[in-house]
Amino acid sequence: MSILSKNLGPRRTVAMAAVATAAALAVAACGSSSSGGSSAAGSVPGNGLGGSGVLAQSVYDNAPVASAADMPAGSTMAMIKQKGQLTIGAALDAPLLSQQDPTNGKIEGFDADLAKLLAKYITGTTNVKTVTIGTQTREAMLSSKQVDAVFNTYTITPERASQVAFAGPYMTSGLAVAVKASDNSIHSVKDLAGKTVIVGSNTPAVTELPSAAPGSKQVAFGTDPEAVQALTQGRGVAYVQDLTLLASDAKANPAIKVVGQPFTTEPYGIGLNHDDAQFKAFVNGWLQKIEADGTWAKVWKATLGTVVEGTTPTPPAIGSAQGS
Amino acid sequence: MNALTGHLSELGHGVVTTVELTVVTTIAALLIGMIIAILRISPVPMLRGIGTVYVEVLQNLPLLALLVLFVFALPQIGITFPLFTSAAIVIACYEGAYMAEAIRAGINTVAVGQAEAARAIGLTFSQSLRHVILPQALRAVIQPIGNICIALLMNTSLAAAVGVVELTQAANNVNLIEAQPIEVFTGAGIAYMLMALIIGFTTGRLERKLAIVR
């Protein structure tokens, strides 16, 4: 499971609220058009092949590149530029976030494209070396410097901030609820109190659910396709997962639908080595640039925007999450 | 250390589940293994075929794939079990195939004269197995069976992939909160090591007690 971790911090600023509202609108639109979605989806299960989620090459060609002055000698970015390649830790199996296309080996998705843009910024090419990581190995990979950065929908939490540094947050999402398309009894996370709920085994849902739906019994599965299959087979009444994944699942599988609004806020950051404040400032500077010139929005639209309905949200303020 | 001591109850539950799963699965696997081994040397050709097919198929498939298919594909043909039961059944059947091979190897080490003598005094197939062959066969392969038990213990961690909260999954959950993978997973590794050492000691003692001195 590629995603997330627990967010223990308090709630946020107006910027977050704006993003949350936008996401809520998207989900409301999503939930109400669930029956429309089944016919409009057109994508029969198994049609993940081809097309959606691929960013146009022109976006890469026009992406900003750092000047030599930004990368002093001996700094991490100068070393990366010398190597000619950015090494990141990411997943290969998170659709629309960081998914490898088996037919051509390329990795596409929101996280993956941002990594390519960072590589372009530093080295001038989109040359990225992806090292597969799991939630167990993220912090250790960063502290032993085997990767330069982690793009893995890595939720910023104070506990993690003591092990790694976070640039960003670069995106905000939240946990949402998916149920079987034929189920009309559940409308929000509160309806899940005392019921059996499916979660992903290394996701924030494990720690958030007990407070959001007291008395609920959790059944955890290792990967997203398994959890979706379990939901359709009735091993739980609902599946709680990050909105982005649920939206992508609901689009691919008309048997499930997303209901209600996200009930948590998860700020995602770029994981960096803890002791490298210079690199963190550099990456934050890059993030500001691509958010200001619209590149961030273009990446969103090409990837997550294909399943999350509504307008493209505004990116969260950098440094606004506790620990970032 | 705080990461571990702060979550002892969770990790303790995980250990208990792992032990439960291991014990249940070991007993079931031993039974299945003996049955399949007997099937493979039985007089009826069809039974021999069943035994061979069982061992061939189950040994040659990865356990994770078997778990996933059992938990997710079987409900599509109408059979649904609760998750712990599913994990126990699959791991027992899987390790049972290995047990069957080990027991069969043990049966092969029993001297031919034993079988001849058993038949000579008029014992039937099942009687000679029960009183003459199997006791000697099992005593000869205690070490390989111990190995299989240890492998079974390590394989229970795969049950985490289908929702059973055993030690590895408990450690994952703790790590989710604490973000201290080295501490947490070393602790879990040591717990597994202790359990495996217990199995190893028991096997060693059993082997010394029951060894056939020739």
Next chain:
Amino acid sequence: MRNDQKLLFDEPGPRGRRRIKIATIVGVIAVIAAIALAVRQFADHGELAADRWQPFSEWPIWRYLLTGLWATVRAAAATAVLGGAFGLLLALGRLSRRRVLRYLAGAYVEIFRTVPALLLIYVTLFALPHYGLNFSLFWKLVLPLVVSNSAAFAEIFRAGIRALDRGQSEAGLAVGLRPWQVMRLVVLPQAVLRLAPTLVSQLVGLLKDTSLGFVVSYTELLYSGQVLSSFTHLLIQTFMMVALLYLAVNASLSKFARVLQARGGRLFGRRRATTLGTRYRRWFPNGEV
């Protein structure tokens, strides 16, 4: 069936044969009926729909899976060869007369039999680079597996050698062979042949252990299957295909090992296996004892 296994029961007479035949026919019909019912149920749930199997008619998907398979086989072969050789040395060490060797080998085997392979992989991945030992991806997977599996191989070899009739080694010593010659010429060939089923089991298990490769980002078959299943959103079909691939490879491995065993350890060359008897006749052609 081996002839000595047939010693456990009498050849069935005419009535017995008839009963066996009837039971076999009834059994086969029952099995076929059960399978047909299962397939029907499966289809009812839409799992046999063409669009669900459509990705597997495309070559790039198979190429991806086969690349993963090749990576698995490479890792498994390296682990088997190194682990088996080292395991044999360890087993001999444990059976040696020198106490130091015995204790050292014993300690190694006891420790690494009980440590989970995943833990060893984590150590190789995180702890060793701090001491400057940074290997390539392939060796980051293979070395921990070798360490872990060599302990298992050592136990298997040791059990097999101990299970061999003591008269064999006594006879070898009696004809004047040194202890290591007895081991090499008399005990090991027989023990290894007898252990062949267990060794092949271990080999196949090792092949499946390589699925831990995803921890070190080594893209082997099982992880490739997971990536594929999240790409196509098809869980059952992808895992069925992956399972079939594993089955094909492992079954051929087992078959190959059985063929090898039947030929007495020789792949090509003389049809007749070199048994102890023929060796003996070579040394003492005139029949002296």
